[in-house]
Amino acid sequence: MTDPSRRRVVVGVDGSTESRTALRLAVDEARYRNCLLQIVRSVEMYEENPESEELDSAVAFVRDDLGFTEVSGLVTSGFPAMALLEQAADAELVVVGSRPRSAIASVVLGSVGSAVATHAPCPVIVARTSGERATPGARVVVGVDGSDVSERAVDFAFGEASHRGTGLVAVHCWQVDHPAAARWDAEAFATRRNEHLRWMSESLAGFQDKYPEVQVTTSLLEGRPAVLLTELSRGAGLVVVGSRGRGGLVGMLLGSVSQSLLHHAYCSIAVVRPVVPSS
Structure with missing residues (x-):
């Protein structure tokens, strides 16, 4: 069993390519910080439907593909930004995804990344899926x-x-x-x-x-x-x-x-x- 007193890295997922990028980065951060990983999937009207399957898929990806076992998932109802901010209260770090930079970047960033970065009490990483891929060991x-x-x-x-x-x-x-x-x-x-x-x-x-x-x-x-x-x-x-x-x-x-x-x-x-x- 995992130790509930340990600090957590929190990451939001929604099934998109951008959230998969955030998930990979969050696993790396959790390893580095010796933290538990909390995966959060929020839906505005929660029912027992494929939303929980998305979360299960993300947890399985972390455990099976990325080899990180100290992970748990949470499905919440409500606005995604509010769900992440609630989990951020005692987190070491929050990771959220962002779409590639573009001429309309201020629109495609979305309200979640901006709101979490603005109000979270802990550091926040907005993981960019960049069209200009950083080389390994990028500064x-x-x-x-x-x-x-x-x-x-x-x-x-x-x-x-x-x-x-x-x-x-x-x-x-x-x-x-x-x-x-x-x-x-x-x-x-x-x-x-x-x-x-x-x-x-x-x-x-x-x-x-x-x-x-x-x-x-x-x-x-x-x-x-x-x-x-x-x-x-x-x-x-x-x-x-x-x-x-x-x-x-x-x-x-x-x-x-x-x-x-x-x-x-x-x-x-x-x-x-x-x-x-x-x-």
């Missing part, structure tokens, strides 16, 4: 901005790179306060840039000590974070961001960067939330 990319939630995202990203056996690219996007003046004063621009590089090196040092096996590349880019991180997601295995960056409020909706990446990134996205203070 992990993480956005760094110095906020508390960014620090949690960096820790999460180092852990992902470690268990995947890949390199990590830590990216800080910045914009000069007065672009016109900076172009005229190259020395001041270089000084400011060096300050950012030094800050990045110092902020990553503790994590590099914790994960010495992870090869880290730092990248300081000038421009809009959402645009730059989306471009860096090409060929990546995972992009990790905090739910909100500097200026964000705990409990508010996702920030513009994480929302944009959910809709437009070329690879899977992990959204890490801040620790909510207990009342």
Whole structure:
């Protein structure tokens, strides 16, 4: 029997190709984290019908095809996002599927992935079925901005790179306060840039000590974070961001960067939330 006190990775399935991608990723995460796997299938009006057969098929696929036995299934009635959020309350991680990036990505993402990434108390991975398939050992990319939630995202990203056996690219996007003046004063621009590089090196040092096996590349880019991180997601295995960056409020909706990446990134996205203070 499985130990009910162990932490869980929760994954939502609906019989689609996208949910099968999420299922594979969730098994990998459960192995890495030594967690139980909880497969959730939600239907708006539950009856004893083929919906339970879909769940049984998913559980059998995990056990027989993927060789992971610490798995259970749950059929619930109601909206899928609400069912996953209920299970996320004490989960280590939630994994949901997403359709391939396209010109109408904001539509095809669907309400489930966006709602779960917005409101879950734990990290959420939106597994992308990408038209640009990532190569084996594809890097992990993480956005760094110095906020508390960014620090949690960096820790999460180092852990992902470690268990995947890949390199990590830590990216800080910045914009000069007065672009016109900076172009005229190259020395001041270089000084400011060096300050950012030094800050990045110092902020990553503790994590590099914790994960010495992870090869880290730092990248300081000038421009809009959402645009730059989306471009860096090409060929990546995972992009990790905090739910909100500097200026964000705990409990508010996702920030513009994480929302944009959910809709437009070329690879899977992990959204890490801040620790909510207990009342």
